[in-house]
Amino acid sequence: MQDDRLIIKGIEFKSRLWVGTGKYKDFEQTAKAVEASGADVVTVAVRRVNITDRKSPNLLDYIDPKKYKILPNTAGCYTVEDALRYARLAREAGVSDMIKLEVIGDEKTLFPDTWGLLKATEILAKEGFIVFPYTNDDPVVAKRLEDAGAAAVMPLGAPIGSGLGIRNPYNIKIILEAAKVPIIVDAGVGTASDATIAMELGCDAVLINTAIAEAKDPISMAKAMKYAVIAGRLAYKAGRIPKKLYASASSPLEGMLI
């Protein structure tokens, strides 16, 4: 465990917990939760500036791009063209070449349009973006994304914001076995044990937003997620015991008073 650093495309990541900044009460709470999580990657969305209310604060006044790695997303994009447009706008902001690529295929589930995702990944990777595509837990698509130039692949554990946990750990396991790029579970985590499960499976990191932001106490949940990810990673590296059907006594039989 001496050297267990996460490095993607030459960038070193200090934490294996990545966090989103949506759904918080205000920017102050966002900043506190991000701080408590120990994350150094923070996702953000690209949206129109509020022209009418110029007093509204700016997220980057609370999340310092010098302190955190900003990972803009293309959330809300349903076409390749839109995703490319948002990604290029995000990069022009000048804080990051990374993009969390979303091409959504369905409003109700927010499942990705994997065809569009592949196409957009290929184009953006060629343009020099560090592409993190948000995909479903399909091992074949994950492999295709890797071939298309994804820096890491981000399969969902469950639908965005659902809190259902890792619904198909076996698929995540298969994705991990074949992957040559890091695998980061994005979406679905509901509580700390879900994050641990993702890490125990061997995922390289977990991205969490709703489970922290909408917890009754987001700051405490951020802290819980921090330790959950560390625990899961340690357990994965330590190597768990095989599951057995019958007992195996922990105390020696030798020396018993017979």
Added chain:
Amino acid sequence: MVLIKLNGETYNTEKETLLELLSELKIIPERVVVEVNLEIIKRADLAKIKLKEGDSVEIVNFVGGG
């Protein structure tokens, strides 16, 4: 006076360049990205690009997201 579309709304301005428009809106250029008629404008060019009648100007920034 030019009539433009600014973030989807009709907007009248007497400003000549994009940089002047940002200043009129009290927006710090370093915090935003500007797109005119679907073309992204580099910050260094904001002072050079003149507004034309009917331009569609989008000014975006980062907000909370997952």
